[in-house]
Amino acid sequence: MTELTGGDAVYETLRALGVCHVFGIPSVHNLPIFDAITRGGDIEPIIVRNEQAAAHSADGYARASGKLGVILASTGPGTTNTVTGLYEASFASSGVLLITGQVDSVYYRKGKGPGHQADNQVQMLQSVVRHVESVRHTQTIPAAINRAVAAIQEGRPQPAAVEIPIDLQYARADMTIPPAPETRPLANIGDIEQAATLLAEANKRVIIAGGGAQGAAAQVTALAVSLGAPVFTSVNGRGVIPEDHELSMGSSFAANPMRKLLEEADVVLAIGTWFHGGPHNWNINLSGKLIHIDIDPHSHGLVFDTAINIIGDAGDAVEAIAKRLNANPGDADYTRALARARDEISAGARKRLGEDTAAIMDHMRNQMGRDDVLVRDMTIPAYLWANQFFPIFSARRTMNPTSGAIGPGLPLANGAALASQRKTVLIQGDGGFMVHIGELTTTVQYNLPLVICVFTDGGYGVLRGFQTNQFEGRLVGVNLVTPNFTGLANSVGMAAEAVSSVAGFE
Numbered sequence: 001m002t003e004l005t006g007g008d009a010v011y012e013t014l015r016a017l018g019v020c021h022v023f024g025i026p027s028v029h030n031l032p033i034f035d036a037i038t039r040g041g042d043i044e045p046i047i048v049r050n051e052q053a054a055a056h057s058a059d060g061y062a063r064a065s066g067k068l069g070v071i072l073a074s075t076g077p078g079t080t081n082t083v084t085g086l087y088e089a090s091f092a093s094s095g096v097l098l099i100t101g102q103v104d105s106v107y108y109r110k111g112k113g114p115g116h117q118a119d120n121q122v123q124m125l126q127s128v129v130r131h132v133e134s135v136r137h138t139q140t141i142p143a144a145i146n147r148a149v150a151a152i153q154e155g156r157p158q159p160a161a162v163e164i165p166i167d168l169q170y171a172r173a174d175m176t177i178p179p180a181p182e183t184r185p186l187a188n189i190g191d192i193e194q195a196a197t198l199l200a201e202a203n204k205r206v207i208i209a210g211g212g213a214q215g216a217a218a219q220v221t222a223l224a225v226s227l228g229a230p231v232f233t234s235v236n237g238r239g240v241i242p243e244d245h246e247l248s249m250g251s252s253f254a255a256n257p258m259r260k261l262l263e264e265a266d267v268v269l270a271i272g273t274w275f276h277g278g279p280h281n282w283n284i285n286l287s288g289k290l291i292h293i294d295i296d297p298h299s300h301g302l303v304f305d306t307a308i309n310i311i312g313d314a315g316d317a318v319e320a321i322a323k324r325l326n327a328n329p330g331d332a333d334y335t336r337a338l339a340r341a342r343d344e345i346s347a348g349a350r351k352r353l354g355e356d357t358a359a360i361m362d363h364m365r366n367q368m369g370r371d372d373v374l375v376r377d378m379t380i381p382a383y384l385w386a387n388q389f390f391p392i393f394s395a396r397r398t399m400n401p402t403s404g405a406i407g408p409g410l411p412l413a414n415g416a417a418l419a420s421q422r423k424t425v426l427i428q429g430d431g432g433f434m435v436h437i438g439e440l441t442t443t444v445q446y447n448l449p450l451v452i453c454v455f456t457d458g459g460y461g462v463l464r465g466f467q468t469n470q471f472e473g474r475l476v477g478v479n480l481v482t483p484n485f486t487g488l489a490n491s492v493g494m495a496a497e498a499v500s501s502v503a504g505f506e
Contacts, residue, residue: 003177007032008168009141010099011040012177017149019070019420021046021061023054025434027074029101029116032169034072037361037365046446049438051078053411055085057437060096060200060220060415062157063399064373066215068095068149069415075101076116079125084405084419086128091403093211093237095152097162097330098125102134105165108193130158135165135270150181156212156274156296174356185295187320195269195291204227206338208253211236211402212272212294216315217395220271221245222234223322228330230338232262235387237400242370243391247335249342251387258341265335267291267307268391275303276402292303293317329444349388357381359502361389364425364453370413372423373416376400377409379429380462381455386427386480396420407435407462410452414439417448425447437488444493454485 010033014022014059023046027032027445037043048054051073058069069089079100089096095132102121108120118124125132131151135144141164148160174440207229213220224231224247230254230263231241241248253262260267265284270292286304291459294300295309310317314472360381368374372392376382378401392398399416401408409428417424433454443450457464459480469476489496499505 001175003172005032005036005162005172005258006138006141007034007036008040008176009138009175010145010164010169011036011043013145014070015040016040016146016177017068017180019043020071022070023048023057023061023089023415024065024072025049025051025054025074025078027078027101027116028070028121029074029078029166030099031102033099033164033167045072045416046442047444048411050436051081052085053414053436053439053442055082055089055096055098056408057418057439057442059074059085059089060276060375060399060412061419062089062094062415063092063214063394063412064094064416065419067095067395067419068152071096071098073100074096074116075103075121078116079118079121079163082305083124085126085411086125086159086161086409088401088403088405088408090128090130091137092099092399093156093158096159097152097156098129098149098159099468100161100163100494101169102163102165104167105136106167110135119180125161125306128159129161130154132162133162133170133252133321137173137378138171141168141177142175142177145395146178146181150183151258153183154179154297156294160340184313184316185311187293187310187317190318191308191310191322192317193207193324196321198267198291198307199227199269199321200325202329203328204264204266204334205330206262206265207231208233208268208270208273209237210241210271210273213237213240214395215238215270216271216313216318217241217299219315219322223318226322226325227327228332228335230335234276234290234398235274236402239395242393244393246339249338250346251305252345252499254284254356258345261334261338261341264288265289269293271318274299294385318376340432346388351389355387356502357385358389359458360505361385363502363506366388368423368425371395371397372425373413373420374398375409375416375424377426377428377432378404378406378431379427379455381429381453382427383411397422408434409438410443413450414442414446414448417444417450422449423451426450426452428452428454429461430454430458430485431460431480434480434482440489440494441492456482456485458482
């Protein structure tokens with residue numbers, strides 16, 4: 001055992017967990033932790049401009065790396081600011097840990113806190129995280145953090161939080177730093193063998209990979225090749241198989257004519273997806289022939305009846321199935337039919353959205369390496385144009401706000417750029433960009449390899465369209481005053497240009 005302060009205990013526990021970066025803002029209620037990190041030297045603090053951005057950046061970091069994303073916040077207003085980011089991380093199945101302060105333990109819940117008192121902070125956090133606890137003794141800090149990390153990793157990744165009163169951060173106690181927890185469940189061998197048999201006997205086999213398969217890209221691609229099985233992905237699953245691979249069918253499995261072909265499959269193997277996406281996905285008839293691999297037992301049977309449910313890590317389960325396979329080559333005519341449908345859908349989308357749109361996306365893709373990162377905010381050029389025209393070639397190389405939030409793009413991109421150390425491109429609308437405009441200074445301060453493409457239409461274009469079409473053209477709150485973005489970027493030391501044509505963009 002070693003005598004440590006509470007702040008040192010946080011640092012040493014995070015270091016044992018392999019944490020290299022934390023996102024946050026120093027405050028009187030977390031300074032001992034920041035000081036310990038500064039003295040320790042093995043963890044770099046990334047100082048953001050708002051705690052909501054800290055949460056989004058930690059989320060982007062976790063998605064791009066598969067590692068733990070960590071937020072350091074202050075009690076009260078600092079922690080309330082994190083809630084939106086924690087909500088998004090929860091929706092995205094992202095492994096994010098919040099460590100926050102609290103008033104002195106002797107004042108806690110007694111109405112005597114001198115500042116930032118938040119007696120119901122735990123209850124507030126319970127609405128957006130899987131696990132939260134408040135530390136009562138300094139020597140229990142390492143165990144509390146490890147319990148939170150174990151909860152994050154239990155099933156589908158979800159955020160967790162630990163609050164530590166400020167007096168316990170300063171106090172000293174003897175303690176031992178525990179090893180990192182390991183909670184990855186092993187799939188049932190009987191289910192694995194049954195799935196391998198069904199796949200081996202089928203002729204028309206299809207794989208649908210979701211965000212939960214991002215850490216199993218190599219295994220999924222290898223299984224697809226051995227089966228000759230076409231692979232669809234959800235939007236969050238893009239990149240699990242390179243989208244220029246002959247077996248990649250994209251994300252349009254609910255579109256006609258793809259829907260009919262998918263319903264003809266003998267067996268559908270779904271990996272790491274809970275089929276989020278609405279009625280256009282749910283109305284496909286997959287019942288009775290679906291094998292569903294997911295680490296979260298609550299994801300099974302939500303949308304479709306299944307033939308086999310496999311609870312376990314996606315990579316482990318897919319690899320175990322592959323070892324037991326002795327499959328026939330599959331129906332090559334069926335695979336070719338799906339490929340023709342994929343190409344028809346793509347060609348139709350390019351025609352519908354226009355040459356200029358396609359040219360912008362094509363040029364952006366051509367300027368990026370195969371392993372560079374694309375981050376998309378909630379704006380038409382991102383979720384419509386980029387989803388149609390921007391191929392993704394590697395796992396963990398694209399992300400977007402899965403909750404539908406407008407604005408997380410910039411801090412998500414900052415976290416992803418830091419984690420990947422790859423050139424990162426952000427597609428953002430002007431309305432959403434203003435939500436976290438202060439994070440431009442974070443981008444510059446840490447010299448992150450980020451290119452930001454802001455598509456401007458003077459406000460919230462999607463909502464403007466809804467109001468125009470549904471409310472007789474009456475507009476409210478959708479036309480916004482926006483700054484000179486190039487001048488704003490230049491003012492913080494970022495190079496910027498304004499363009500108004502495809503040629504100018506190129």
